[in-house]
Amino acid sequence: MPLDHPLNSLGLPKPPSETRVVVAMSGGVDSSVVAAQLAEEGYDVVGVTLQLYDHGAALAKKGACCAGIDIHDARRVAEEMGFPHYVLDYENIFQDAVIDEFADSYLAGATPVPCIRCNERVKFKDLLQTARDLDADCMATGHYIQRKQGQNGPELHCATDANRDQSYFLFSTTPEQLEFLRFPLGHLPSKDATRELAAKYGLSVADKPDSQDICFVPNGNYAAVIEKLRPGAAEPGEIVHADGRVLGTHNGVIHYTIGQRRGLGIGGLSDPLYVVKLDVDKKHVVVGPKEMLSTRNVPVREINWLGDEPFDSRAEWQVSVKVRSTRPPREAVIRPLSPTTAEVELLSPEDGISPGQACVFYETEGSRILGGGWIWRGEG
Known part of the structure; x- marks a missing residue:
């Protein structure tokens, strides 16, 4: 111009x-x-x-x-x-x-x-x-x-x-x-x-x-929309403790999210339990104590990088990341595995990180967004 x-x-x-x-x-x-x-x-x-x-x-x-x-x-x-x-x-x-x-x-x-x-x-x-x-x-x-x-x-x-x-x-x-x-x-x-x-x-x-x-x-009724889009999606299954005990039944994995505590229908237990994993193949909602939700290592893919240097030009990047829209950025280290995949290590663990959520990268000092990617499996 x-x-x-x-x-x-x-x-x-x-x-x-x-x-x-x-x-x-x-x-x-x-x-x-x-x-x-x-x-x-x-x-x-x-x-x-x-x-x-x-x-x-x-x-x-x-x-x-x-x-x-x-x-x-x-x-x-x-x-x-x-x-x-x-x-x-x-x-x-x-x-x-x-x-x-x-x-x-x-x-x-x-x-x-x-x-x-x-x-x-x-x-x-x-x-x-x-x-x-x-x-x-x-x-x-x-x-x-x-x-x-x-x-x-x-x-x-x-x-x-x-x-x-x-x-x-x-x-x-x-x-x-x-x-x-x-x-x-x-x-x-x-x-x-x-x-x-x-x-x-x-x-x-x-x-x-x-x-x-x-x-x-x-x-906000996700399950009702899923059932309408995919009839038969809400198949019943078991609520299983991480130690293998069967604690109850559910009306479909789609009704649950990682980190959920309320509405599990398994009262009478001494310690509070949280949804820690959703096993779709077995139709299991896996529950466990809160500490099982704690994660430091977050695998991320489909990365869109907005930094000035190529993403995989360094062995690691010191950044802040958000793993959920409602949470403040936390300090982290990103280790690129390719131009679009990486392992993100949080310096302090976060609870309830779920596959399907975004992991967004920020400058540690300043307001710039450096990109982000998608969390794709929840291994702790």
Whole structure:
């Protein structure tokens, strides 16, 4: 690009009026504020909302993104701010890229994170390509994460507001995608600041509650969704102590997660027991004392590396890692086994690490995200 024009607020060397931005609009307050702010700054904004799953079922469900009510809300914001808005039917793509794997990995005893796969395989892949097809200069989203220009190109950094930071769900963003993506909310001090902007722009969604659920899992009932997707999946089996004793029965491995303590239905025992392993082949829910959940060694694969040097150029990396979205980063050593696999050693053990969760890498000092990968078996 020619640099005879000063950089605009999105870091591009042309006036906003000549800069087309596709905004991924979920219908929530965050992406709506991004679209409204860029429209007010004079950018050529195009709003795009993805219909990801059955529209009829979605209409009856509030509190999840990309449902019928949310499509309506996104369209209304576009009308209020005077920019075009399109709804794209991505149901088949979403089914193939996200929902099917979610069901299969759950059946295999893992605890998947479909929101990461959706960002990786749908929003930042197919939607991003659609944005390029629309001749956009960049694509903006309402995620709470920061993109900063580093010596070797754009870097991914945590949001200013640690309580809103979404870096755990965006670790698989590639350097090529990062060139094209923008995250205008990442620097805001709080969610209240976002809602204040929504009120300033007079948006109808200013007071809309945040979505809490995975969009296709109403009320967080994973097992009900799995049974619907994979009839017969909830086969009964035994609850077995790690020492081999049979303690009871269950109605399906899919109803349990690693680290679970409540709802096991095996009362009357002196010491509390936790789910320490799910043996899908034997249909066993294996339980044991809390110390059996403690893990220091975490095998990770499908690694997306965002550091400046090649991942396997060193024998080890001193980093901090998150092994669950709700936990703070812990100091760790990563030992690469290949460009996309590694053993991660936590300096202090963590409880309840589960296959299917992400392991996200951070600088030990600073806010930069160095990438991450997927935990694939839970050996302690």
